[in-house]
Amino acid sequence: MILHVDANSAYLGWTAAALLEKGYPVDLRKIPAVIAGDPADRHGIILAASIPAKERGVHTACSLYEAFRLCPNLQVFPPDYDLFLSCSEAMYRILLEYTPLVQRYSIDECFLDYGGCRRRFGDPVETAFSIKERIKAELGFTVNVGVGPNKVTAKMAGELKKPDRVHTLITKEELKQKLWPLPAGKLFMAGKASVRKLEKINITTIGQIACADPAFLRQRLNFHGMLLWSYANGIDYDRVVPMERIEQKGFSNSMTLPCDVEDAETAKAYILSLTERIAGRLRRQGSKASLIGITLKTGAFFHYSHQLKLPFYTDDTTTIYRYAVKLFGECWRGEPLRQIGVHLGDLAAKDAYQLSFDELSHLQSDEALNTAVDRIRERFGQRAIYRGTFVNTQMKPLEGGVNDGNYMMMGGYKQ
Amino acid sequence: MKIVARPIDVVASFCTGKKPVPRKFRFYGPQGERDEVRVDKILQIEESRIAGIEAIVYTCQSAFLGEERLYQLKYIVARCSWELYKV
Numbered sequence: 001m002i003l004h005v006d007a008n009s010a011y012l013g014w015t016a017a018a019l020l021e022k023g024y025p026v027d028l029r030k031i032p033a034v035i036a037g038d039p040a041d042r043h044g045i046i047l048a049a050s051i052p053a054k055e056r057g058v059h060t061a062c063s064l065y066e067a068f069r070l071c072p073n074l075q076v077f078p079p080d081y082d083l084f085l086s087c088s089e090a091m092y093r094i095l096l097e098y099t100p101l102v103q104r105y106s107i108d109e110c111f112l113d114y115g116g117c118r119r120r121f122g123d124p125v126e127t128a129f130s131i132k133e134r135i136k137a138e139l140g141f142t143v144n145v146g147v148g149p150n151k152v153t154a155k156m157a158g159e160l161k162k163p164d165r166v167h168t169l170i171t172k173e174e175l176k177q178k179l180w181p182l183p184a185g186k187l188f189m190a191g192k193a194s195v196r197k198l199e200k201i202n203i204t205t206i207g208q209i210a211c212a213d214p215a216f217l218r219q220r221l222n223f224h225g226m227l228l229w230s231y232a233n234g235i236d237y238d239r240v241v242p243m244e245r246i247e248q249k250g251f252s253n254s255m256t257l258p259c260d261v262e263d264a265e266t267a268k269a270y271i272l273s274l275t276e277r278i279a280g281r282l283r284r285q286g287s288k289a290s291l292i293g294i295t296l297k298t299g300a301f302f303h304y305s306h307q308l309k310l311p312f313y314t315d316d317t318t319t320i321y322r323y324a325v326k327l328f329g330e331c332w333r334g335e336p337l338r339q340i341g342v343h344l345g346d347l348a349a350k351d352a353y354q355l356s357f358d359e360l361s362h363l364q365s366d367e368a369l370n371t372a373v374d375r376i377r378e379r380f381g382q383r384a385i386y387r388g389t390f391v392n393t394q395m396k397p398l399e400g401g402v403n404d405g406n407y408m409m410m411g412g413y414k415q
Numbered sequence: 416m417k418i419v420a421r422p423i424d425v426v427a428s429f430c431t432g433k434k435p436v437p438r439k440f441r442f443y444g445p446q447g448e449r450d451e452v453r454v455d456k457i458l459q460i461e462e463s464r465i466a467g468i469e470a471i472v473y474t475c476q477s478a479f480l481g482e483e484r485l486y487q488l489k490y491i492v493a494r495c496s497w498e499l500y501k502v
Contacts, residue, residue: 083468
């Protein structure tokens with residue numbers, strides 16, 4: 001049996017709990033309130049909204065301007081990522097008391113494999129209630145717990161009615177009663193594009209996906225159609241794997257620039273600061289990459305990308321930067337830039353790949369330099385050592401990621 | 416008791432293997448008057464993890480602001496700081 005624990009309106013709930021503890025007179029969860037980035041540096045989007053705000057049409061990822069139009073008496077609070085990490089960590093610590101098989105799916109979601117602890121803790125539904133109550137009493141925020149025979153059913157159960165509830169999707173009958181009447185878009189992995197394709201073939205509910213011919217869905221939506229059919233029928237064989245045993249297959253870092261950039265030199269400096277971050281992450285995992293890519297978003301929100309497969313593997317910041325700049329030069333058409341991103345793929349373990357004669361001459365010195373920089377940053381802070389380009393500028397020497405890279409993203413990775 | 420969560424200066428003793436014990440604290444009243452309060456009795460010690468913030472909450476009793484009062488002091492472990500938590 002699998003349990004899925006999901007904090008309700010996580011950022012808002014955590015901020016509310018912390019503010020109440022400091023004597024703040026109202027509970028943010030009970031008034032129209034949101035957590036949003038700072039519009040001054042072009043991050044003015046809603047990160048989390050309270051249930052009263054959601055009832056007025058405010059939703060995650062809408063702009064602050066739009067939110068104020070929908071709800072003029074909205075209260076806005078800034079995100080405190082250190083608080084979010086400590087709340088997430090505290091929740092994870094409680095869950096670890098039940099089983100070591102806990103997968104941190106994101107900052108506010110965890111899966112627990114309850115298979116091995118039934119004899120110790122008893123009925124999974126009773127345990128789900130006790131986890132929910134413990135988190136509420138000890139940490140001051142509410143969670144939804146979903147119980148199901150696999151990860152998808154547990155997650156879908158957890159998403160049913162919120163907040164502060166336990167739901168089960170254990171039997172086929174429960175699946176038919178609780179899940180099948182819901183709109184297709186509520187199914188895990190059914191995004192906007194899939195819903196549009198499903199609507200074209202008159203499929204609007206999860207039940208209709210479940211009862212459709214899987215071969216027909218495959219024909220219309222390729223492999224994803226089969227996946228949706230399996231999920232709608234509660235079929236999923238994915239195991240709960242603690243995060244430290246999962247290896248990342250790719251890395252990406254991007255940033256929205258404080259103002260539109262129109263000159264190549266400034267854009268290259270931002271690419272360097274993004275490369276510093278992403279190369280450090282790559283080395284921390286002990287991997288090397290042979291695919292380098294760059295993504296650009298223009299001031300008119302036009303989005304394009306360009307990538308290159310290298311004939312060798314590298315984890316060297318300077319080499320990655322050199323190729324990222326080459327890609328930038330090839331694809332940038334001179335428009336004002338709003339967002340820049342760098343991504344790395346086709347990874348290999350650092351000590352298990354084919355060397356080339358060319359890299360033998362500089363491999364050891366590059367590795368020694370990168371290791372020294374990484375160790376200095378690990379010991380004395382991210383900005384203890386940085387490139388001269390960034391001296392006396394407003395730019396940060398390392399860019400990308402949330403909270404200076406000290407944050408957990410979807411999938412449970414630090415960015 | 417109401418939450419005030421005001422930072423305070425505290426004299427406390429830290430003994431090996433035990434929780435810190437507050438001895439006295441400096442408190443500023445509503446009109447800004449300074450008062451030094453000796454912690455007469457510690458009635459209860461509880462650990463708290465609200466919003467993931469590890470803290471130790473002491474329910475104490477002393478005479479201050481002209482009367483015998485129950486109040487709570489809080490030691491926030493990660494910040495090594497004290498608060499007059501509830502009065």
